[in-house]
Amino acid sequence: MSFFSKSRSSKQSHYKNGNNGSNHYQKSGFLGNLFNALGSRSRSNRYYQNYPTQQPDYPMTNQSASSQNAMACKKCNARIPAGSKFCLECGEKVSAGLFCLECGEKLPPKAKFCLKCGTKING
């Protein structure tokens, strides 16, 4: 195992250290602010505690929405990730309400249900 292996791992979950006390919670301190600017990742992952993987009670279907069904921007032709309200290259607004929140499928105007997964569309 290399010296940096723990801090460089991106596969671990980053849990907070559960053993701090007043020395930690009552000080904002120079180092605390410095770490805020640098980001919190590198501090907390030292305290990874290996409990069994949780079984979440929510579906995890939205993940695919950002990686599939991307569309091209009408203004600059850049690829817009599915679900984004704006082109991330030129800032052009994408027509509202075009994607299903469950599966990321593009929705026809005034759709009441997603044609792919059947989810009811609100509003």
Added chain:
Amino acid sequence: MPFFKNYIGKQYGDYTLLKLIGEGRYGLCFLAQSHSGIPVVIKRFKPRIFKKNKDKNMFEAVILSQLHHQSIPELLGVINEKSFYGFVLEQKHGDTVQSLLFKKKHRFTSKEIYLIGYQLINIIQYLHGHGVVHRDIRIPNVIINSDKVYLVDFGLARWADNSCYKYDVDYSYLGDFLLYLIYSSFKKQKMKRTPWYDELSLTNDQMLFLKRLLRLTDPYESINEIKKDFVKAFSIEK
């Protein structure tokens, strides 16, 4: 002159930058104003960081595009001009919990801890219900305005999966966040470094609740269970 002052008063897209309000690993956060006088927040990315994380930057925009909650800032636009790349976000007025604790020296009462914790759990419940893990629920990212709670900075937010991005990371951060509130009214007696569970006077329910959030004992598996136990442990109506 600090380099961020180069941006103040300049116009990007439809917005004029007014003042610097925050700074992070990603870059700078400015208060800005639209032509019509509407205040917004503009999160400007450091070009080097933005280029390095090009594939990951889209998560914040896509996730915010799909969330509609009064306690979460709305994504109002994207600016990409004159080597300035940033997201335009709805401004949420108020003080961060970090500012209340360490600048205003506010001491949170049991009632305030309950009201803030309950609202924050509701926000997390909404996020997890939409498949989102925030991954950065810390005191600088929670804003309080009288009795309303807002959660900002979705730069590390991701769609949940069962390997890298798990919901229980948010539980751990929630536990850490609540301890900041509880410690605001704690008076230290000994100089010795002591963990919170040996230092604070908490009820058995509160102790078990926080230990489970922080994974010191059998961890929680859902935000619904957390909400139920939080009400039981911290409710002021007993």
